[in-house]
Amino acid sequence: MSAGTFTPAAGAAPVSRMILAQTALETRMLLRNGEQLLLTVIIPALLLVLFSAVDIVTVPLQEGGAEKSVDFLAPGILALAVMSTAFTGQAIATGFDRRYGVLKRLGASPLPRWALMSAKTLSVLVTEVLQIALLTVIALALGWSPHGDPLAVAALILLGTAAFSGLGLLMAGTLKAEATLAAANLVFLLLLVGGGVIVPMEKFPAAVQSVLGLLPISALSDGLREVLRHGSGLPWGDVAVLAAWAVLGLGAAAKLFRWE
Amino acid sequence: MSNDPAVEIRGLVKRYGPKTAVDGLDLTVRKASVTAVLGPNGAGKTTTVETCEGYLRPDAGTVRVLGLDPVAQAEALRPRIGVMLQSGGVYSGARAVEMLRHMARLYAHPLDVDVLVERLGLGGCGRTAYRRLSGGQQQRLALAMAVVGRPELVFLDEPTAGLDPQARRATWDLVRELRADGVTVVLTTHHMDEAEQLADEVAIVDAGRVIAHGSPEQLCRGGAENTLRFTGRPALDLGSLLKALPDGTEAAELTAGVYRVTGAVDPQLLATVASWCAQHGVMPSSLSVERHSLEDVFLELTGKELRA
Numbered sequence: 001m002s003a004g005t006f007t008p009a010a011g012a013a014p015v016s017r018m019i020l021a022q023t024a025l026e027t028r029m030l031l032r033n034g035e036q037l038l039l040t041v042i043i044p045a046l047l048l049v050l051f052s053a054v055d056i057v058t059v060p061l062q063e064g065g066a067e068k069s070v071d072f073l074a075p076g077i078l079a080l081a082v083m084s085t086a087f088t089g090q091a092i093a094t095g096f097d098r099r100y101g102v103l104k105r106l107g108a109s110p111l112p113r114w115a116l117m118s119a120k121t122l123s124v125l126v127t128e129v130l131q132i133a134l135l136t137v138i139a140l141a142l143g144w145s146p147h148g149d150p151l152a153v154a155a156l157i158l159l160g161t162a163a164f165s166g167l168g169l170l171m172a173g174t175l176k177a178e179a180t181l182a183a184a185n186l187v188f189l190l191l192l193v194g195g196g197v198i199v200p201m202e203k204f205p206a207a208v209q210s211v212l213g214l215l216p217i218s219a220l221s222d223g224l225r226e227v228l229r230h231g232s233g234l235p236w237g238d239v240a241v242l243a244a245w246a247v248l249g250l251g252a253a254a255k256l257f258r259w260e
Numbered sequence: 261m262s263n264d265p266a267v268e269i270r271g272l273v274k275r276y277g278p279k280t281a282v283d284g285l286d287l288t289v290r291k292a293s294v295t296a297v298l299g300p301n302g303a304g305k306t307t308t309v310e311t312c313e314g315y316l317r318p319d320a321g322t323v324r325v326l327g328l329d330p331v332a333q334a335e336a337l338r339p340r341i342g343v344m345l346q347s348g349g350v351y352s353g354a355r356a357v358e359m360l361r362h363m364a365r366l367y368a369h370p371l372d373v374d375v376l377v378e379r380l381g382l383g384g385c386g387r388t389a390y391r392r393l394s395g396g397q398q399q400r401l402a403l404a405m406a407v408v409g410r411p412e413l414v415f416l417d418e419p420t421a422g423l424d425p426q427a428r429r430a431t432w433d434l435v436r437e438l439r440a441d442g443v444t445v446v447l448t449t450h451h452m453d454e455a456e457q458l459a460d461e462v463a464i465v466d467a468g469r470v471i472a473h474g475s476p477e478q479l480c481r482g483g484a485e486n487t488l489r490f491t492g493r494p495a496l497d498l499g500s501l502l503k504a505l506p507d508g509t510e511a512a513e514l515t516a517g518v519y520r521v522t523g524a525v526d527p528q529l530l531a532t533v534a535s536w537c538a539q540h541g542v543m544p545s546s547l548s549v550e551r552h553s554l555e556d557v558f559l560e561l562t563g564k565e566l567r568a
């Protein structure tokens with residue numbers, strides 16, 4: 001290198017450029033990881049195809065006979081996709097970023113912490129858009145006929161993302177990376193079964209139902225089903241549950257998250 | 261450029277629970293100089309450096325980096341410093357060049373990434389994920405990441421740990437060039453030769469304090485004693501030699517026929533030893549004066565036992 005190559009010319013890039021670059025990198029890291037893809041794309045797609053084709057769980061279809069099981073399943077699978085990215089995927093990835101000192105190293109770069117968190121959120125949203133596009137195509141091919149207001153759907157998904165991100169970051173910022181990996185997968189599995197994703201809530205005893213109904217996954221799958229299946233307006237009960245989780249989760253994460 | 265120091269640490273104390281990692285440390289780093297911080301494992305080098313980088317809040321004392329408080333004024337400081345952590349700092353799935361390009365995007369006037377990649381031999385890392393890179397490749401990437409933003413001051417925590425001789429030379433050349441271009445460098449190392457080669461100023465840290473500092477020459481000259489070695493007949497009577505030598509000088513037969521005299525070795529002492537040899541009919545088959553290396557100084561100051 002010629003003389004003067006390293007002559008100091010310090011300065012941060014514009015924050016918008018930093019966030020854009022960080023979002024692109026975070027998204028690439030998510031999409032490059034095989035286990036993450038299994039969780040966020042392959043499992044939801046497989047469940048959708050499998051349970052639409054085979055009557056493993058009898059789905060309570062509406063009178064009249066025009067409804068297919070995909071009409072019940074698709075909203076639940078979309079809720080699952082949101083959970084897999086915003087909660088499970090984000091918790092695991094962030095847990096390992098913390099463990100490998102990535103969060104620490106970026107903490108000494110010009111990128112402010114709030115910008116890093118914004119970029120992480122944006123990369124979750126980008127991934128969700130890709131997931132939803134893919135799952136919608138599959139569901140439509142299986143004969144899905146969605147109803148309702150797309151804006152209500154978007155509002156539910158954004159609230160659900162906020163709720164799950166808060167819980168995922170809380171886990172990643174407080175537990176060890178290995179513990180996060182195990183716990184996030186376990187929670188994913190439990191919520192998959194108990195959150196009205198593929199197993200209708202009516203299958204559980206009434207007392208259990210009222211507890212399960214307060215889970216973020218139940219609120220999201222129920223809310224999406226109200227809109228997409230029955231064409232209802234914004235289901236305020238589910239919105240309230242998701243909002244409460246979002247406030248609790250993000251608040252606790254902001255307080256307890258440890259960067260190293 | 262002003263003459264204010266790049267780094268000024270006064271009475272720094274940092275505790276981890278009951279353990280005091282840094283215990284009243286003072287250090288001043290001149291602008292555009294290379295300072296090497298030496299010290300045994302656990303001496304508090306990383307803790308000190310990470311306090312300067314704004315990661316840790318001092319329990320007592322003051323730290324000013326480029327005139328700023330690293331914690332309270334972190335946002336203003338971060339773009340101006342480059343950081344190489346002792347380990348890690350990269351996404352486990354990221355490729356070397358990808359990560360370096362990303363770091364470059366966070367700065368206003370970064371270096372040319374391709375040139376830096378070539379310079380540090382990172383091109384060979386190809387599409388390999390960070391977690392599968394060799395230790396030396398990971399180190400070189402971390403070094404590149406520290407300088408890519410064209411900082412005024414870089415902190416390098418053991419930049420050459422685990423490097424092969426070629427990579428070590430490449431790192432030394434880079435540090436020299438940084439200095440020549442006006443960048444201030446603070447590095448920690450366990451290699452005395454590295455400190456001797458690179459540093460304008462050496463600070464030896466032990467148990468959380470600076471126990472000696474100065475240029476490598478000053479440290480080797482001052483404090484430490486020098487050695488004269490000669491070979492002759494075995495079992496010479498050293499008592500008469502000691503009588504002829506000034507007080508505080510020691511003489512010993514290391515192995516049969518190999519003698520060592522330690523003390524203030526000056527021309528007078530050399531003459532005394534030579535005339536004593538002549539009196540005793542000894543023809544020294546070899547005679548050498550050894551200047552103490554930084555390593556001797558280091559061991560003398562910090563003791564030879566292994567630390568807990």
Ligand SMILES: Nc1ncnc2c1ncn2[C@@H]1O[C@H](COP(=O)(O)OP(=O)(O)OP(=O)(O)O)[C@@H](O)[C@H]1O
Pocket residue numbers: 276279280281299300301302303304305306307308346
């Ligand atoms: N996070 C921590 N929690 C508790 N103790 C710590 C922590 N970090 C460092 N220490 C202790 O503080 C002391 C100084 O550690 P430090 O890492 O600064 O040493 P060092 O000089 O960099 O050593 P090395 O040459 O091994 O890198 C050590 O005794 C270490 O065990």
Ligand SMILES: [Mg+2]
Pocket residue numbers: 305306307346417
């Ligand atoms: Mg260290």
